[in-house]
Amino acid sequence: xxxxxxxxxxxxxxxxxxxxxxxxxxxxxxxxxxxxxxxxxxxxxxxxxxxxxxxxxxxxxxxxxxxxxxxxxxxxxxxxxxxxxxxxxxxxxxxxxxxxxxxxxxxxxxxxxxxxxxxxxxxxxxxxxxxxxxxxxxxxxxxxxxxxxxxxxxxxxxxxxxxxxxxxxxxxxxxxxxxxxxxxxxxxxxxxxxxxxxxxxxxxxxxxxxxxxxxxxxx
Numbered sequence: 392x393x394x395x396x397x398x399x400x401x402x403x404x405x406x407x408x409x410x411x412x413x414x415x416x417x418x419x420x421x422x423x424x425x426x427x428x429x430x431x432x433x434x435x436x437x438x439x440x441x442x443x444x445x446x447x448x449x450x451x452x453x454x455x456x457x458x459x460x461x462x463x464x465x466x467x468x469x470x471x472x473x474x475x476x477x478x479x480x481x482x483x484x485x486x487x488x489x490x491x492x493x494x495x496x497x498x499x500x501x502x503x504x505x506x507x508x509x510x511x512x513x514x515x516x517x518x519x520x521x522x523x524x525x526x527x528x529x530x531x532x533x534x535x536x537x538x539x540x541x542x543x544x545x546x547x548x549x550x551x552x553x554x555x556x557x558x559x560x561x562x563x564x565x566x567x568x569x570x571x572x573x574x575x576x577x578x579x580x581x582x583x584x585x586x587x588x589x590x591x592x593x594x595x596x597x598x599x600x601x602x603x604x605x606x607x608x609x610x
Contacts, residue, residue: 395596396594397561397563399452399563399592401448401585402436402591403588403589404431404435407585408420408583410583412600414507415589424585428568428587429587432589437536438536439591440562440593440610441537441551441553451593454538454553456601459595459599460601462478462479462545464607468543468544468549468606470504470608470609470610471501471608473511479554482554482602491496493557494554494555495531496532496533497537497552497607498534498535498537498550503609505519525593538550545604550609551603552607554601554603555602559596560596561597562591563591564587564589567589568588569587570586573586
């Protein structure tokens with residue numbers, strides 16, 4: 392059992408809407424704006440959960456959590472192989488943490504590289520096979536939120552690959568979304584400002600539940 396502390400950190404988003412747009416009747420402007428602001432907030436939450444710095448009011452993401460498993464490619468990074476994929480799984484299983492919602496998350500570039508990489512010289516099989524939803528039998532997903540600009544030695548374009556039990560990533564939200572409609576500040580420009588405030592934090596329950604390769608190259 393681990394004790395974790397969660398603290399609300401404000402995450403805001405804003406947009407400006409012209410009075411002319413509000414006068415249109417062809418689309419539901421309110422829902423249109425709500426959807427855009429909601430998407431902006433959720434993108435920021437996803438990025439923080441994956442690679443948040445943990446400093447200031449930014450939560451600490453998986454890649455920066457002390458104690459997660461580490462699989463290194465090389466001094467200057469390396470094109471990942473099937474061995475690296477197995478090593479990620481091993482780093483989690485040796486700590487008896489290979490239970491729950493086990494899955495991979497990486498970048499689109501690494502997915503492409505692994506679909507070209509053969510598991511060995513003779514079988515004709517590729518590391519990321521034709522089934523685009525799994526990697527070595529586990530669920531796999533890609534996102535541009537996963538960093539592809541990590542520095543390792545002389546390389547500054549290294550990608551990350553994460554494997555672990557995603558049930559152990561805790562996302563906390565306080566009070567939902569607070570929406571402020573301000574028709575005054577930009578009234579001289581016939582513009583309404585809409586501001587969304589929300590409060591979030593996140594934590595990894597057990598660092599042993601995750602492992603990452605932070606120096607994977609696509610070539």
